[in-house]
Amino acid sequence: MSLLEADLKYIWHPAQQMKDAEVFPPVVIDHGKGCYLYDIDGKEYIDIISSWWCNLLGHCNDEINAAIKDQLDKLEHVIFANFSHRPAIELCQELLPLLPEGLKHFNFTDNGSSSVECALKMAFQYQYQSGHPERQRFMCLSESYHGETIGALSVGSMDLYARIYKPMMMNNIHFDGLDCYRCPYGRTRETCDCECFVGAEKAFAAYGKETAALIVEPILQGAAGMRIYPPEYLRRLRRLCDDYGVLLIDDEVAAGFGRTGKMFAIEHAGVSPDILCTSKGLTGGYLPMSLTITTEAIYQAFYDDFKTHKAFVHSHTYAGNPLACRAALAVLHIMKRDDILKKAAEKSIYLHEKLDAALGSHSHVGEIRHIGLINAIELVEDKKSKRAFDPEKRIGWHIFRKAMDLGLVLRPIGDVIYFNPPLTIDEPTMDEAVRRCRDAVHAVLGND
Ligand SMILES: Cc1ncc(COP(=O)(O)O)c(C=O)c1O
Numbered sequence: 001m002s003l004l005e006a007d008l009k010y011i012w013h014p015a016q017q018m019k020d021a022e023v024f025p026p027v028v029i030d031h032g033k034g035c036y037l038y039d040i041d042g043k044e045y046i047d048i049i050s051s052w053w054c055n056l057l058g059h060c061n062d063e064i065n066a067a068i069k070d071q072l073d074k075l076e077h078v079i080f081a082n083f084s085h086r087p088a089i090e091l092c093q094e095l096l097p098l099l100p101e102g103l104k105h106f107n108f109t110d111n112g113s114s115s116v117e118c119a120l121k122m123a124f125q126y127q128y129q130s131g132h133p134e135r136q137r138f139m140c141l142s143e144s145y146h147g148e149t150i151g152a153l154s155v156g157s158m159d160l161y162a163r164i165y166k167p168m169m170m171n172n173i174h175f176d177g178l179d180c181y182r183c184p185y186g187r188t189r190e191t192c193d194c195e196c197f198v199g200a201e202k203a204f205a206a207y208g209k210e211t212a213a214l215i216v217e218p219i220l221q222g223a224a225g226m227r228i229y230p231p232e233y234l235r236r237l238r239r240l241c242d243d244y245g246v247l248l249i250d251d252e253v254a255a256g257f258g259r260t261g262k263m264f265a266i267e268h269a270g271v272s273p274d275i276l277c278t279s280k281g282l283t284g285g286y287l288p289m290s291l292t293i294t295t296e297a298i299y300q301a302f303y304d305d306f307k308t309h310k311a312f313v314h315s316h317t318y319a320g321n322p323l324a325c326r327a328a329l330a331v332l333h334i335m336k337r338d339d340i341l342k343k344a345a346e347k348s349i350y351l352h353e354k355l356d357a358a359l360g361s362h363s364h365v366g367e368i369r370h371i372g373l374i375n376a377i378e379l380v381e382d383k384k385s386k387r388a389f390d391p392e393k394r395i396g397w398h399i400f401r402k403a404m405d406l407g408l409v410l411r412p413i414g415d416v417i418y419f420n421p422p423l424t425i426d427e428p429t430m431d432e433a434v435r436r437c438r439d440a441v442h443a444v445l446g447n448d
Helices: 003-010 019-024 062-072 086-096 112-129 150-154 161-169 195-210 229-245 265-269 297-301 323-339 340-360 397-405 425-447
Strands: 029-033 036-039 044-046 101-109 137-141 173-175 211-216 247-251 275-276 290-295 365-371 374-379 417-420
Touching: 044 425, 062 323, 086 101, 086 323, 101 112, 101 297, 112 150, 112 211, 112 275, 112 290, 137 195, 150 161, 173 195, 195 211, 195 229, 195 425, 211 229, 211 275, 229 247, 229 265, 275 397, 290 297, 323 340, 340 365, 340 374, 340 425, 374 397, 397 417, 397 425
Parallel strands: 137 173, 137 211, 211 247, 247 275
Antiparallel strands: 029 036, 036 044, 101 290, 275 290, 365 374, 374 417
16 A cells, blocks of 8 residues: 555544545655655645644754754653743743733743634633632634634634534633725725724724633734734723723734744734633644743633632643743744844845735735735635635645645635745745746636
């Protein structure tokens, strides 16, 4: 049996219809280096989506590899309740000055969804222990995505992921958020005055008093199709939360670690959350780890004599895994030493110009929105009316397939194809990725 035959026989891959594999089988990857992946036949692919947005500094980075190998010979894992270790302690010390103001207590979890679960429980219990047991609900924006465990799914608003499971979910408040490309008020990004904020105001007026926390993807709603929204919207959300005594949970799982040009995306708005979730880029995309980071005020609401039973009883077996912490320490070291954010900012201008020149005027490219190195190409049937393609045509998926033939990993979000590359990508790789992307779009949608 070949590797591929065995894969298809046994493996149930995530987030795909397995029957699609009959015509588009999984690509068996053998190794990776930098922005490149190589399959078992030696074919090369540019990983322009950073392997689900997590690979931050390239595959098989020599320094991160060395840090993990060094740690492996010292301590691979240890229980984190009542125990600690140097890599976790040092990681908190290194991260502290990079965080939005006021965040200083770190809870270790092991993937983005579990950091969201941790944040929700922390917010709920904080309100309970602060004299607000009536605050039992959560608010979120339409088209938000916070992961796929039941709690995280309950604060997500994307039907694609949540529809079937609705009977299992918490009764949260989903208010109309943002769609800047198809602004219902007819505004452009330049003329926007956050008119759509009225959705948040109405939700707070109706449910603010029964809400424990609002959770938000800062600046960028990733899974909704890399929707980018103005910092002012986030600033106003912070104010509303303060006015109503609602905590603000900042889900930086996708947007953190420089993806939007800042270390954490909420910095664009110049405000701080009460709780911040981070994962993905935290370990450079090497190992599953996440952090839920909070303020002194929240920490203190749990800190008391044992007999008060106020402790946060939430745990994961692999919390604080030392190998993941060493990977994260290596990432922070490289980012600082090599001025990665500054260099990525320069590259981001170059990449957007190249993509715009290659595809901006195409009749089926509605817009190419961008922030940091993220560029999202919204494909539409009709550019003038912004009418979407019939989803049954699976345009994005066909372009993905073509791009794979051409050696580019361009896994789409519906009919949005996007670049979200490692921050270390170089100009020749960007040029080649843009070329392959353009050729894939032309092959499916024609040249003009
Ligand atoms: C904003 C956001 N939150 C949470 C998650 C869930 O992270 P994970 O897939 O590690 O559970 C994701 C994943 O893409 C995400 O984009």
